[in-house]
Amino acid sequence: MTYHMKKTASRIGFALAITLPLAAAPAVAADTGMKMPAAKRVAATAGYRFELAAPAKSAGGGKSLVSIRLLRDGKPVTGAIIIQSRADMSPGGMAAMTAPIRSLGEQPPGTYRFEIVNGPVAHGVDDWAVSFSAKVQGVAQTVSGRVIVRLSP
Numbered sequence: 001m002t003y004h005m006k007k008t009a010s011r012i013g014f015a016l017a018i019t020l021p022l023a024a025a026p027a028v029a030a031d032t033g034m035k036m037p038a039a040k041r042v043a044a045t046a047g048y049r050f051e052l053a054a055p056a057k058s059a060g061g062g063k064s065l066v067s068i069r070l071l072r073d074g075k076p077v078t079g080a081i082i083i084q085s086r087a088d089m090s091p092g093g094m095a096a097m098t099a100p101i102r103s104l105g106e107q108p109p110g111t112y113r114f115e116i117v118n119g120p121v122a123h124g125v126d127d128w129a130v131s132f133s134a135k136v137q138g139v140a141q142t143v144s145g146r147v148i149v150r151l152s153p
Contacts, residue, residue: 047073050132050145053111056152062119064151065104068112070134070143076110077136080143084133087116091127091148101130119153126151 053067070077082103089097104113118128131146 045139045141045143048077048136048143048145050147052147052149056116056149058152059115062117062153064116064118066114066116066130066149066151068114068130068132068147069110070112070132070136070145071110072136078106078109080106080112080134080136082112082132082134083142084131085114086131087118087128088131089126090129095129099128116151118151124153 049071051069051071053069057065059065070080085101085103087099087101088095099116099118101117102115104115106112112132114130116128116130118126128149128151129146130149131144133142133144136143
């Protein structure tokens with residue numbers, strides 16, 4: 001194969017990769033030996049989302065109690081294991097400002113409670129981003145999400 005033919009074949013392959021619908025991408029990937037973990041991850045975790053279950057409550061001493069619901073297609077997901085959580089002030093442009101966050105368990109079922117120690121960091125009412133990663137039974141991939149919550153010291 002000449003250099004010109006290789007370049008043309010490369011361009012055609014590139015054009016095909018761009019114009020293929022997303023549903024066809026895994027089949028093309030299988031034919032070419034490429035791996036498509038991101039496509040599988042999106043499909044497996046589609047329909048999951050985190051939402052604020054109730055307004056945050058001040059627990060005194062610079063601590064706030066936050067209740068988060070994990071939903072799949074609008075229905076509560078019970079028994080999830082929260083493997084990672086983070087509270088930061090990224091909504092105010094200060095992502096480096098973080099606060100300790102501690103899980104308080106699941107109560108009621110499908111609602112996950114957390115204590116955020118935001119008092120020493122913030123001196124007024126501010127919006128905080130609370131990010132989560134959870135393992136859900138029967139789902140191989142990690143479910144991740146983010147909720148914006150208004151916290152007061």
